[in-house]
Amino acid sequence: MDYLGEAIALTIDTIILGTCIKQYIKSKKAMSMIQGAPILDIDKNLQEIVNTHPEKKLEYVSIRGTVKPIGNPIISSNNPKVSGVIQLLSIKEHVIQRSTAGFWSEHERLIQETHNIMPFVIESKGYNVEIVDPLAAEVLDMDVISDVFSPTVPSVMDHIWGFFAGVRQRGVQTTEKMLRKGSVITGIGELIASEDGLSLRLEPPKNGAPFYLTNMQVTSLVRKLDDTRRNYRLLCIAFGVVGIILGGLIARRYWRDRCKKLDEEKRKRQLEDTRRERRRRVRDDNLPEAHLCVVCRVNPREIILLPCGHVCLCEDCADGILELCPVCRATIDKKSAAYIA
Known part of the structure; x- marks a missing residue:
């Protein structure tokens, strides 16, 4: 219990440091894989390239084209003029909540989230590649079609109840995002040809590599990942230094306490030996x-x-x-x- 505060601080620092190291390695690995992935054009030669590889697949490639739905697209719930292939509808409740320390802070709660997906392809020069399981993408760029915040007008009873309950409602936020029809995106993943060799599909890699559907170019995505890697590297250094300092303080305090305890025990033994020797010299051996x-x-x-x-x-x-x-x-x-x- 003597080192409880320092131990808790060191444990928290270690957990954060481990998370930062994990994210740093993940960003570095993803950046390396993207840089090593060939950038292929969606054209008549792409089918032949894939068919000539073993198992008719390329484990990690980058392609770019225009989003085109297979069938009727999804119509936006808030703007009938907008259509797309992926729709995300979310409802969040914003509240002000009282903490155990008595301070009020803002929080948000996800009430509902719905995804609507229409099969689609990436098209270029009259050729296309079907996208499989787009929601598995680590980066899935979608446009915000609508973002509406409806504030709550509380009554007197709501104020009283919120004070005793420790929760006050601020309002509800409704958001709609879509991957629009006609958007130009970059897909990075595993490219596989169908059994008959007539169609291609891009899906999440089976080797665990990251899957991307982004409106950025490959160079921009690499630059973004590099910035993320640098940020996590700085965090790793910062929390590593903090951990070393905390560990040094704990070790220093432990060593000082141990030395102090040993000195006290040594001093106590010396006093007891001195006392016994002094009494031995002054005592009379012929006591009644x-x-x-x-x-x-x-x-x-x-x-x-x-x-x-x-x-x-x-x-x-x-x-x-x-x-x-x-x-x-x-x-x-x-x-x-x-x-x-």
Whole structure:
């Protein structure tokens, strides 16, 4: 318990450092894989390139084209003129919540989230590649079609109830996002040809590599990942230094406490040895029986026990007897030095 605060701080720092290291490695690996992925044009030669590879697939490639739905597109719920292939509808509740310290802070709660997906392809020069499982993409860029915040007008009873409950409603936010029809996006993933070799599809890589559907160019995506990697590297350095400092402080405090404890024990042993030697020199070896300690029967009686008043113990034996007088069994409240003339 002596190091509880430092141990908690070091544990939190270690957890954050581990998370930052994990994200740093992930960003670095993703950037390396994207840089190594070939950039292929969607044209008549793409089909032949894929068919010539083993199992008719390319494990990690980058393609770019225009979003085209297979069938009727999804019509926006808030703007009938907008259509797309992926629609995200979310409803969030904004509240002001009182913490255990008594401070009020804003929070948001996700009430509902709905995805609507229409099969689609990426098209270029009259050729296309079907996109499989787009929601598995680590980056899925969609346009915000509508973002409406409806504030709540609380009544007097709502104010009273919110004060005692510790939660006050601010309002509800409704958001609609869509991957629009006709958007130009970059897809990075595993490119596979169908069994008959007549169609292609882009899907999440089976080797665990990241899957992207973004409106950025490959160079912009790499630059963004590089910025993320640098930020996580700085965080790793910062939290690593904090961890080293905390570990050093804990080790320093432990070493100081240990040295202090050892010094106290050494000083105590020296005092006890000095005391015993001093008493040995001044004691009379020819003491009468009535002046000997009732416990060891060797040393003279030197301690008076209070409140019973018995002088029956030497200083050595008095250290081990703490509760009851060995003569009358009375409770010992205090011990004092006694001198028998």
